[in-house]
Amino acid sequence: MTSKPTSKPKIVVLDDDPTGSQTVHSCLLLMKWDVETLRSGLADESPIFFVLTNTRALPPEKALSTTREVCQNLKQAIAQEGITDFLVVSRSDSTLRGHYPIETDAIAEELGSFDAHFLTPAFFEGGRFTRDSIHYLVVNGVPTPVHETEFAKDSVFGYQHSYLPDYVEEKTKGRIAANQVDRFLLSDIRSGTLDRLMQMQNNQCVAVDAETQADLNQFAADVLQAASQGKRFLFRSAASLLTALAALPPQSVAPEDMAAYVRDGKPGAVIVGSHVKKTTEQLEDLLKAPGTEAIEVDVVHLLEESAVERADLLQRTLDRVYEAHTAGKTPVVYTSRQELTFPDIQTRLDFGVAVSTLLMDIEKGLPETIGFLISKGGITSNDTLSTGLALTTARLLGQILPGVSVVRTPDDHSRFPQLPVVLFPGNVGDRSALAEVYRRLRKLN
Incomplete structure (x- = not known):
């Protein structure tokens, strides 16, 4: 080489x-x-x-x-x-x-x-x-x-x-x-x-x-x-x-036209991990958009739960995801929003790992026929690429909104080939930004 x-x-x-x-x-x-x-x-x-x-x-x-x-x-x-x-x-x-x-x-x-x-x-x-x-x-x-x-x-x-x-x-x-x-x-x-x-x-x-x-x-x-x-x-x-x-030239597909990458024009899935105030506001707006299905995952007691309890929570969440997908809707999976306090930094980090592990297990179980995936939160998006989708590399297509990237999985991905994945930082965009990304991918006015 x-x-x-x-x-x-x-x-x-x-x-x-x-x-x-x-x-x-x-x-x-x-x-x-x-x-x-x-x-x-x-x-x-x-x-x-x-x-x-x-x-x-x-x-x-x-x-x-x-x-x-x-x-x-x-x-x-x-x-x-x-x-x-x-x-x-x-x-x-x-x-x-x-x-x-x-x-x-x-x-x-x-x-x-x-x-x-x-x-x-x-x-x-x-x-x-x-x-x-x-x-x-x-x-x-x-x-x-x-x-x-x-x-x-x-x-x-x-x-x-x-x-x-x-x-x-x-x-x-x-x-x-x-x-x-x-x-x-x-x-x-x-x-x-x-x-x-x-x-x-x-x-x-x-x-x-x-x-x-x-x-x-x-x-x-x-x-x-x-x-x-x-x-x-x-x-x-x-x-x-x-x-x-x-110093790159303009991206090949304009931000407002990125629905062109959606697989078969199908509804997708949204995973929301970020807990900053801006994300919570954006989530509220997204859930008002047509064709979305709210699926809240209660993570408050996640560190205290047994492996059996976590497996049960995972299965119940995936059952609701499949129901929404079968009905032609986009499931929006989000962690419970209340602000939690922790006795020390290590406990906070352990909690973050537990939440991420659960979210990535949900991603691994998503229907293979989804048209797109939106990952909300920086750490959530990293885990989506490396763990949820198990990628080694991905090609960046460009931005769907200022500061919001879209990548695509390789042609030979085992479950989700050529899936457009939106990497949406927790602290970017105004209140309507997450809903706007969804609308662009679903071609909604």
Whole structure:
């Protein structure tokens, strides 16, 4: 397997959930990271590919070991493919949740000698931008510093600062002081940063402003120019930077026409795992749409239930799914919505695993004749690809709404060949967005 020479570096994205591809299309998503699978990503025609590590769902030690393993295998794959020019992106959440700096530290240690690592959390499709090094989320039309939003109170990844240099100092426990973080302000980005990029060394930490896609396009052009002159860069980024780095043409099927991918025009299935407030609101709107069937799964006592009780819950849920499908409806399977509290982080993670295991067992049992599948929630979507559908790779078709990806299973999938699968992050879109995706796939006005 040989690599075609290219004037642009290969963009390798280690994605901590499967939604980082939400601004690009036509590339590979890899659910496994053995050397051969990574070589297939490096050899693919697309300038970008994603390795879905799902580390945001893992405890810190496992996130670290997973990232190291990917990088060690990637080093071998790069050598075997003869790749000399590449950029590495640690793609994470645009609301600053995730294992930072664990993942960027591991990447730097394994792949080594980066001149700088950049924090670029802007994600314009989701209303997130950075100005004066402060990261904002637009809430009901009002730009709000992210530390004032629900995401900053996350029980695993909480934080106290929206000013990125302070965020870095907080997360690195003072190893990188706020005054050591370089800042690319909007005026810097718009006037060009190439000269400063060429001066970077020793994995300098840099916070990058961006209010529009044009800002990141300008920054990416300077980054690629510097990279072509030998500079090595690492990114801790949300999705919008990837649009700029990959510079892809428009996707082949327009978002509003993606019903063309639905198998035989049939009703599908929806699996909702995310618990954020936005998802609950979107779910309420979806269940008002014609042809949907609400199937709530009570998960409150899941950790206390026996294997027999869980098996019974699974069977009862699948019975209702098949009834809905037989009646020509789209079953919407969702976990009970009440907010739960846990005595410690490990119990919360154990609960997440138990819920995911149940949802994936439901997915494995779905009728083989469904026309499409919508997976709501980042971790749920990752598990859908790697466990529910047991995929090694999938081809990204594009976006059905801004920030909402559609992939398709391979032709030779054992149960669901050529099934379009919507990967819908928990915190993306307005109240009607989930219903709109469903309407587009069902060709409803």
